[in-house]
Structure formats: C-alpha cells, structure tokens
Amino acid sequence: MQLSRRTLLSVIPAAALLTAVGPLHARAQSRAAGAGGDHAVLISNTLAVFAGTADSNARPEVAAKLASIDSTARARLTAMDEAGEGELFADVPLGTNDSNLTKSFEYLYEIALATVAPGPAASDLRGSEPVQRRVIDGLVTLHDTYYGDQSKGYYGNWFNWEIGISARVSKILVLLKDALAAYRPGLPATYVASMDAYLRNGKDGDVDLDSRFHTGANLADITTNRILQGAVLEDDARISKAIADQLTVFATIDPYDLRHGVTDGFYADGSFIQHASVAYTGSYGKNLLARVVQTVKILDGSGYVQDGSLVGVVQGWVVDGFAPVIFEGWMMEIVKGRGTSRTTTGYANAAEVVEAVVDLSGYASGSDATALRGYVKFVRETSKAAPDPADFVSPVSIARYADILADTSAPARDLKAAESHIAFNAMDKTVHRRPGYAFALARSSARISKYEYMSGENLMPWFHGDGAHYLYLSGQDQTAAYGVDYFTAVPPYRLAGVTAPVETRRTIPELYGTLWYDNPERGFTSSSESQNTYVYFPRGTNTHSGGACLGAYGAAGLIQADDAAYAAKQAGDLPDDFVVYRNAGATKSWFMLDDEIVVLAAGVVDPAGRAVTTTVDSRIADPSDTVSLTGELRDGNRWSGPGTAPLAWLRYADDGQGTAVGYVFLDGRPPTVSLDTVTRSRRVVRRSNPDTPVSKQVFSVAVEQRAAARPASIAHALVPNASEGQLRSYADGPLSVLANTVRVQAVRHTGLGIIAANTFTRGRHHAGRLSIDGAASVILRAAPDGTVSIAASDPTMERDSLSVTVHGRRMREVSADEGVRVRAVPGGTRVDFTTRHAYGRSFTATLRSR
Template identity: 30%
Template sequence: MTTAWSRRALLATGGGTALALGLPTAASASGPAALPASAASTTAADAADEFAALRAKWRDLYLGTGFSPTAEPFKSKLADLGNQASGFRSTMAPARGSLWPDLVYLDPDPDTDTESFGFSANMNTGYNRLRTMAEAYSQPGTGLTGDTGLRDAVITGLDHLHADVFNETTARYGNWWNWQIGAPQALMDTCVLLHDDLTDAQRAAYCKAVDTFLPDSAVGSYTGTSTGANRVDLCRGIILRGIVGADAAKIALAVAALSPVFPYVTTGDGFYPDGSFVQHTSIPYIGGYGAVLNDGLGRLFALLRGSTWEITDPGSRQFLDTIDAAIAPFIYDGLMMDNVSGRGITRVGSSDHTRAHGVMASIVLLGMGAGPEENARWRAMVKGWLKRDYHAPALKSGSLSLVNTARLQTLLDDTSVTASPEPSAHRVFHNMDRATHRRRGWGAGLSMASARIAHYEFGNGENKRGWHTGSGWLQWWGDGAGLEQYSDAYWPTVDPYRLPGTTVSRKKLADGQGGAWANPKPGTKWVGGTGDGEFGTTGQHLQGLASTMHARKSWFWLDDCVVCLGSGITSADGAGVETVVDNRCLGTSGTPRLLLDGKAQPTTQGWTTTRTTTWAHLDRHAGYVFPGGTELHALREERTGAWKDINDDGTTAPNTRRYVTLWQDHGTDPADSGYAYILLPGASSARTAARAADTGWLQILANDARRTGIRVPSLGFTGVNFWEAGTAGKVTASAPVCVQIHEKRDGTATICVSDPSRTVTGLTLTWQRHVKSVLSKAETVTGVRTGSSVTVTFGDLSSSRGATHTVRVRVR
C-alpha cells in the first residue's frame, strides 16, 4: 500500500465499487453560495445525520467495499498494510521536531529555503503514515483491525504533530503543497476514519489548523497554484474539513469554487476543447495532474451526490467528455504515455504502467455516473487494457490501492463485458504539441515543444536530464514487443541525448538546464499538425534547448508506418548534431538480430558501425527504410545509471540495460542538413525489405527549409508542411500551413488544413486535381472554385489556435 501520499504519488485511492456516481442533468446555478433555504430549516439532528452520512460515504470511497479480505489479491494487500502500520507504530518516537526519527520536519534555518522543502515534506509524510495506520485499524484482515493500541498511537501522533508543527501559530515554510493539500487531506482522511474516537476538542483543533493553512482565500481566485488539479485538491481538503467539523458553509464554498475547473480553457492550465490538458502553464500533464483532477472530481461527485451540496454546475457534465477526448488517447494497452506525464517519468517505483492503473479505476468510477452507452463503452475499453497488459498487469501491481484493485477486479470478473481492442485513430492535440497514432497492432506518441509548450519540466530535483523530450521524441509500442520499453529502468539508463525520433545538438547541458520550474520554451511557433482521424501530418520547427540548432521536422502517419523527414538542420554550437532513428531498450540480456540491408550484424556489446544503408531491421521490434540510402550509425551497448542521477529522491543502486541505437550524424555545425526514413513498427524483415525495394511507394515531393511533403499513391495520401508559402507537387499554399489530402476509394477526398504558427489571416490553397463538387466545408472557408483543379480560400485561421479545418469534395 502507498504510504507517501504526496503529489508524487499522483493518484490516491478511488471510490468504493458499491457506490453509484451519477451527475446532474438539469441546468442550475454553478454551486451554492450559501445553504439552501430548505437546509436552514432542518433540525440539528437532521444536519448531524447528513454529516454522518457523508463521513460514512467517504469511508467507503477511501477504504473500498464489496471485496473479500480472505481472497487474493486483497488478502496479501491487507497483510502488507498491516505490516506497514505495525512498522510505523514500532518506530514512532515523538520528539521536538519529529514524530519519527527519519522525518525531521522543523526547519533549523527558516531563513534559507534550500532545505525547507524537505522539512515540509517530512511533516506531510508524517501525516500520511498516521493515515496508513488508521486505515490498517479500519480495514478488515490487516492483523491490526480494531487494535486499540494502534488507534491510540495514531491519536498520539495527531496530537503531537498538531502541538509541534501543524497549528495556527506556525509560519508556513518549504513547499506550499504540503501545507495546503498534502497534510490537510491526510489529516482529514484520518479524522474521518477515527471520527468517533476523537474528542470534540481534538476535531475542533485539527480543523482550526486546516483553516490556518487552507483558508477560504486559497480558492478565492482561479489563479496561481489554485487552478486545474490543484484547485480540485484544495476543494477536496476544504470539503472534508467541512464534513469533519460539521461546517456547511465550508462545503458550500468549496463546491462553488469547483466551477472554474469545468469549462474548457483557451490559455493556461486546464482541459482544452481538443483534449489537451496543461498544468504549470506549459506542461502537457494528462498522465499526472490531469489524472489527479480526473480522480479527484470523480470521488467528489460520488461523495456529494444526493446531499445538500450535490455538484449541480451544468459544466460538470462536460467533464465526462474528457475521458474520450483527453484520457483514453494516451493510454495504450494499459500504459499511460510518458509524453504527458511531465517530470513524473523519472520517479523510481513508478512507470507508464503504474500511472495508468489508477486512471483506469477512475474511469470505471466515472462511468457509474455517465450514460449507459458511455459506461458500457468505457468498461469494455478498460477491460481491454487490463487484459492486454502482459508486462505490468494492474491487478498484480503493488502500487494499485486496495480500493482500486477491488473496482478493477470486479470489472475483469464481469462476464457481461467484452474487452474492446485498441482503436485505429489519429489525434492531434494542438494546444499541447502532442500527437497520437494508433493502429491495430501498434501505437505511437509524439512530443514537441514550441513558444507555447516547454521543452521539458524540471522541479523538486526531478527529471534533471529530460532536456530533449520535446525535440520530436517519438515513442512507439508494437504487438509482442514494446510494452516494457519505457518501463524497465529506461530513464536512468538511456542516453538522454539520443531519445528516439529526436534531432539534437550534442552540446553538453547542465542537469536541470534552465533552472527549476523554468519550463524553458523555444522561440519557434510553427509546431502542430492536421489529420482526418485516420492519417495525420505533423511538423515542428525545432529550436534546441540552450542551443543555436534549428531543424524542421515532419511526420506523416499512415496505416503501417510513420514517414519521418527532416530539413534545414543548422547549428553553430561547435558540437555535432544527430537525428536518432531509434533507441530500443533490450532489457538486461537481450540480443535481437540486427539486419542492415539483409546482413546480420554482430551481437557483441560495444559493437558499432557506420555504413550506407537502405533498410534495417531489429527482430521483434521494427523495420526502418531509408529512401535513396543514408549513412547510418548503429551501436550495441550496455548502459548503467541510477535513478539518483536524474531524480534527487531516487536510489543510488545501479541499473544496467542493453540498447540498440540507430542514428544519422549531421556533423559538427551543419548547414541545411536533412534526413528521411520510414519507421515500420512490428514489421518483419521480409516486409521491410519489400518496402525498401518498392521505390515507387513513396514520393518525396519536397524536403527543404521552405516545405516538406510526400505523396503515397497507393493510399491516395498527400501531406505537406509549408514552412512558408510555396508549392509541393500538385499543392500550392499562399501561407505557412499544414495540409493533408486523403483520396478515398468512394470517390471523395478530404482536405485538411491547420495553421500551426497561428499567424495566418488568410489562405488560398490550390490542388491540381479535378474536383466535381464540394460536399462539406469548414466555417472558415470563404470560397471554393472547382473544375480541372480546386481552389479553396480561407479567412482568418490564426484565432483557431492550430485546429484543423476540413473540406470534403467529390473527385469522381
């Protein structure tokens, strides 16, 4: 069971399986500003009963219901919980400045903030340990269920922390989060679990302490640290304080304060209409803060449903849309893609799989309050993820809470639910510079940076070498290989200058380059893409982090491959520049066969070669085709690193993993260099060789600093990134836009256009193809001329923030 319930745990336990969620359907005020008149007339006994009912419901949400404590995996989890609690009780030693000897929380030098983050975190961890002990006391089957000695130890600890540090006379130090979110939540959870064992005076004193550090003003305005997931957490703390202290006004205040979370945003933190989720102003964070927001709102909906304070803001129903629009596209076969998890990717003990586990349980909980069609679809989707995750199954994960285990086990055992497969779909998230591409058999995610979205996030000593995760980093997973790719000690062992898909200067960067919480962004604006839901076209004008390196990178997302082109690669760093075709982690002993133009290469560690190559193949991984051939560098190596190298809180134990790396070297200080390759995830060597031999399959229309485009005749596909106005093949654009044309077998074609730079106030697009008629067009289209060619004129695209504008035409 989790004991350190800090932000770094990402997801707390979810709701009980016996509770229906439900969301309001009638439009109403955004939340009660004060108690309704009906509530004012209730008797004191009625009010007490309602607070008691809410405490009971929160107990169920926190502890879970409907599972057998004598059946696995619950029996083992409960025993582990009891062992943890027993260990905490045996080592607890109240003293001035600490409750446990290893958790000193009083800052000896409050004028210096360097170390105070750690002290405040220790205070928060102390409350988390007490909550774990209270849970072991309250849960069945822990070996400590109802143990009065354990209960008394928890109360002793609560009194000590209150008297020593967490009270109305203490000045806050260190990390604000520990004082306003972490400690208040853990304290109020514990008060709910032990409510009847605490005196009125104790509960009042603890509530007063929460009021001190989590005052009403913390949710007074939607800004700073009171937005998005943080806002939900703050409201949760206030609501629980209201329930513990029988304060109706507190609950009403927090419910009303949730309202700004629901609407889609156009800047800053929150969910966007395209499914993007941003936190810390410029960090894509669906796998971190977005998951916390999802989980937190789901439980608050469940908690307050049917009460005086039921959440009735009409915008709350919009929140359900985020499951399909934002969450699901980034979960693949039971893992959460790293490119939306910020600095959390470097936390030891967590992985892309463990980050997905709690999210899946939250989706099941939210489905209880959705419509029947949504609930059925979500349950089938989650069951598919559960069944396909062979690497780190959620129900065998030690990181999954007991209550979430119960919810997911119930779903897996439900024979009325048929697991759904991964969908075939392409998605562009233009508000956070991300794209996902999914086919039956493989999936991929792309991470970019722009003047809007940071290269990477560094803070709290985490993710010190994530510098190039926004440099066109291309993750992919395939059938039979790959689900463990980024989970098996990848981050402490991978070469941070050689992330797959990236183009980078080898200029040495400092740990945490740019500084903590700086969220460094490039100055480039042309970053984004378009797509028709099946295929996609994406581009990035890349400027390297703390580098003079510029490149124009393009990806064309097709049925069995990704075509990757680069142009205009220029640098003056005095360092080499490379494009990393791939960098596959092979575990501790993997030696898959590598073929270069059909010839097997040595499997010796440390082996490297450079040779002109037209295709390569790595067994059980992928094929790579290089149109026209390229000078390819290949390397087998063992790399050793510790989590401590990339995260101050990590362990020093060494991890060694094997890698096969393929890259193209553009040389030192290149001028207008480029590259071209085709990535075929999961392809056999025969299929890779056949694609390389079919020289007519791909037509590269242009690949320079002005435009990059391709045509694939067999797919009826044309994609062009116009870095500036120009012509590529049969397509001409009067402005810098992204264009994709997909001709279908039914005689129609879909023309998709986006303005990644958000600067285009008018566009004339011409396609030299006979077009009979227009079937539909975007509102931004101001005119269409058909005939032997088609010319489409668009009005202002800049205000659409990079969204796709679609025109459907009949070509025969």
C-alpha cells in the same frame, strides 16, 4: 449511445458552470435545518471510500487490501515505538524537512485507517481506542511542535503545506471523528484553523480562483480537503464554497476566453495542461480524474447539488484524454512530465486511471456504462502488468472491479479505434495508433514547455520536447523498452527523434548545488514564476508546432528553436551566473500513415558551429536478449555491421521481446548505427531513485554532422514490425519525398492515395497537386470511389484563414466542416479554411469531380 466529446463538453460550457455554482452559497443557509444529515452522509461516504464497507470488505477479492492496511499500520506503530528525539516515527526526523513532516501525517493516517476499516476477521486494531488515541496524541504533538506555529512552518515545497499535509489531516479528522469528539473535541477546529492559515496562496484562508496555485488538479485537491473539513466541523458554507470552486475544473479551457487567467485543465481536443504549459495527462491529469471521481462518491446521496452531466464530462476526459495515451496498459512518456524519471511509472499510472474508471462506470448509464466497463477489461487483458486491485485506494473499488471482470455483458474493448490519429495540438503532442503499434510524438512551442524538471526529478530533460518520439510495439513489456531505464541508459542527446548539438550539459544540482536556482534578489525562489519560466518548465521560442488530422492519418510539423531561458539571457534579462544552453536548429515533419511514419528534417544546423546529431531511433534491450541487426546498402549489397554506411534500409529485432522495427532511408547523409551495452545508476535521472545499476543494450541509428557543417536535410521512414522483405519493397515505392526544405516538406504514398505537406513560411508553396498559401499542415487523400478528402490546420495558431488549391479536374463539395468554403478556380479547386481561434484544430472537406 455514447456522446462525442464536443457534445459532452457543450453540456456545461464555462459560462454556464460559473453561473450555476452561485446558488450553492445561497443554499447553505436555507439547508441549515437538514445539514446535519448531509454532513453524516459525507462522513459515511468518505469512510466507505477509504476504509470500505462491511459488504465490500467481506468480499474475498478485498482480503489482500485489508491485509495490507493492517500490516502497514502495525509497521507504523512499531516505528512510533522506536522513534528517537525529534521524531514521531523512527528515521523520519522533523524540524527542517517538510517531506518528513508530510510523511509523519501520512503514517498517522495509515494507522487510523486500520482502526476503522470493517473486516470479516478479528483484528486488535479495529476499533481500538488506545490506538486511535495514539494517533490523536500524535496529531497533538505534530501540531504543538512542528506545525501549529505558522511563523516556523512553510519551509520547503509549498505543496506540502497547502495540499499534502492537509490531505492527510483532513482524512484523519473524518476517520476518527467520533474518537476526537470524545477525547480531543477542540482539535479538529484547531487543525482546520491552521490549515486555513497555511493556505497562503489563497485568499483569506480560502481558495482564490485567481491564484496560479489554485488550478486543475491542485484546485481539486484543495477543495476536496475543504469538503472533508466542512463535514467534520458541520460547516455548510465551507462545503458549498468548496464544491462551487471545484466545479470550475469541469469547464473546458477556451484559450481565447480564459477564466481567471487559467490555462490548466482539459481542452476541446483532449489535451490536459498543468503548471500553465506542461502536458500532464499522465500525472496531474490522472490525479485530477481520481480526485473528482472521489468527490462524486463523497457527495453521493447528500443534498448537495450534483449535475448528472458532470459525469458525462469526466467520461469525455477518459475517452478523449486518457484512452489515447494508454497503450496496452502503459501510460505514454509524452504526458508524464518529470514523472518519466520515476521507478513506478507506466503501468502503475494507468492502473490509477482504471480505478477511477471503475467507479465512474457506476454513475454512467446505458451504453456509456458498458463502454467504461469494457475499457476496464480491455486494459487488464492487454497489459503486461495488469492492474493490481490491492493497490487501489478504495476497497469498494476493488469489489466493483471484480464485478466488472465477471460481467459478460460488457466485452473488453478500447475506447478508441485500433486505427486512429489524435492531434493533441493544444499541448503539442501527437498519438498515432495502429494494430501492432502506437507512435507518440512530443513537440513544444512558445505555448508549451520543452520539458519539466523539478525537485531533483528528470535531471536531464533538455530535449524531451524537441520531437522526441516513442514507438510502442504490441505485445512488448514496455518496462523493457521505455520508462525510467530508457532515460537512464540512453544519453539525453540521443533520445529517439531528437536533433541535438554535440556538447555536455550540466544538471540543475550540478550547476547551482541546490534543486533550483536560488537568487531571491532577482526573483528566483523555489516556487517563483521566474523559477517556473526559466528552470522548471521553460517554453520554446517557436510558434510553429502543430499538425492536421484526416481520419486515421496525420501530419505534424515543428520548427525547432531555443528555449525561453536562452532567449532571455541573450536579451540581458537573467543574472550573469544563470546558465543557459543554445539549441540546434531544424525544420521537421512527421507524416503518420499505416505501415510507416515518414520523418523529414531540413535546415539541420548548429548556429554556434557545433557538431549535430539527429537520432533516427534509440531502443533498449535487456543484456540477455538476442538483438539482431540486418540491412542493405543503396547499391544493393548486404550491410556488414555497425558503423557509418549508405544504408537503404535497416532492421532491428529484439528476439527476446519478439519485436522488430525497420528503417528506410529515403534521402540524406549515411546514418551511423551502434549497439552498446551500458550500465548506469537510475540516480542519473532522479536523485531520490535507488542507487540501482541498470544494464541495457542500447541501439542507436543516427545521422552525424561535423562541426561548422552546412545545413543538412534528412528523410527516412520508421516501419514498425517490419520484415526484411517488406523493407526491400520500398525501393520500388510506394513512398516518395515531394519536397524537403525549410519552406515546405511533403510526401506521397501511392498505395494510400495520400499527399501530405507541411509548409512553414509565407507565400505560395507547391507539393504534388497541392498549392498551399502560407504556413499550414495539409493532408489529401484520393479514394477509389472518386472522392477526394482534404484536411488542413494552422500549426502556428495565429492565422485567421488559409487556402489550398487542388490542381487538376474541378471538383464540387460533397461535405465540409463549418468554416470551410469550396469553389472552382482556373486549373482546379480552391478550398478556404477559416482557422481563426481554432487553436490548431483540423478542418475537413470531401470533394468529387463535377
């Protein structure tokens, strides 16, 4: 039986983990006699992870991977032969570029890998002592000239020095352990001492769990490196300490009881955060998943403690953290941070998760293992770009993947129901899924960053967390709808769902001439906390961002506000030359149902008097695709074409992809529709992207407000896969807007029996038969059998309790979550919800008339 996430995470709460890891240190001494055998197991397992085994590499499915390993090594050796002065490899100059130094170690690793990978075919690289010695000589050169002197190193990005280089070196030391012992026996110890010295954000050359750099995926990377180093040096204490440190990443983050002040990791609702405030499941999250699964494989069969329940926790990450944000093999934009601007994104991100799930399934049992294997097959069958096993890290994983695909006992099946609603309130994100589509919403707050910019990536990110949405349609190649080309072709001010002032902003390199704001005197260095807070990933200044979930239905609300940098500049806390931008204001709601997503906006205004654009949707299509736009005006006449008009509904169809989206305009100003062909270079969003011109048809439907206009309200519905007949039917229902103000926003769907409301201010608010106390998100559904279900949450995460009165016939409690109280009151039934320390979680109750 597959455990729920709550059950899985309760297996090892944070306090229990921190208590359990202590004995590892004591065991280091008592195990000394048998440690040599354990070290050999770790070395053998690591070789299997990266180079494969004789059995795995004899499989025909692994041949392409072995060929790639071999050809890559030969290319690196040629580059080594052609290197010029100041280079170990041709065209990779060393001395001032930390990325090139990391790349040089990566190239050495790739050569070393080819020399130890078993294979059925003869290769002059396999076991070649001369080639292995060239790698070792390369290590000596890099250490003696560019790495060993710590007073000259540590320029550029801290990650390269503390994690990136160490990852490559540690693996080389394992792969070439015997060759090093025969040729340069002192080199491993020399390198490990240097790697310890470069761990400057640690403590005495080791992990410091109180360091903001040693959290989440970064901590997993560092500790895996140190496990490998300990195996090479046969240092049991190093291994035990590294394992103990890595075990802390398995603990669920409790925002009300933080350990070491760390907010990075997985939360009870499946959210994943890195960098303290960035929603990052699709980047750092997948890296963490891959690393901990690799560690499980490396430690397998050794004498080191492995609690089987940890596998269950990682499976919980997959079920509740990863599966909801992967749609038909595509990793959603809302959890990729600056990775949205990369050319290899989406399907490639999901493939990395698949490899980890392949390996994880080998450690699960029973129905859990079956579910994981079925998910691997489901991703492959639904993806427009199925995972290429040749891109997997491990040859062993490729063989296991082939076995899973051939296993008829595990049917292809998603880990989440086709009809589901997931409120990732801990990271201000929402995913709503139905057969045929998935809707992903990005919010932000004083808790969660509006966006991530860093290292010249994601150059125009300003509105990514201001209600930007992504509507993924089933059967579509998502590279034609989203990914880097969406952000390249669509102006940053007109991303789908965004309300933005009409202005032109400049990127960080344009503003300051560097990839960051450089002002050491005021605390701004490349990786300083000030840089993080105001440049790389600024949070919002609003606290209202969250929503409720009732079964497969959901509501979300957001009060849009300025970011932390703008607020700090107004307070005089930032230098005069630091540039900030002011946001537009709006109060927004999203009500996510079956056939439609209803969007309300009120108080849409610019405090600075600028014009404002609220984009209902933006979509891209290839220039060769036939895009058709049809619509009807509110007076019943046919719409004549692009421009501004009082539309009742609009239908966008991309005949090339076989997809369509409908828009029903429930209230507000007439929208403006445009369809233009745009050509831009992918470098507009990421400096290191190839300078490749991208041409796209860009469709946009938006509501425009003049400069100095009065606050406006807007109401519309997105209808995925809509036909014209379906869109016409909305003239007679079933949707109606009950309220759309800055105090309360609410809708009714008569066909579903649903009333959903978001309230934003203090006092009593009314929406249909609901009366709501203060700020809240509430969904009520009346079922045909006479029962009424109600869900509520605190989107501010600051309230101890909230109450909702359901007017009409008095009802009794059928069932209710802990912390929910139902009682009769004059004129109806009052439901009180205890929301203290719930962190946005929804509470539900089922009622029935007395």
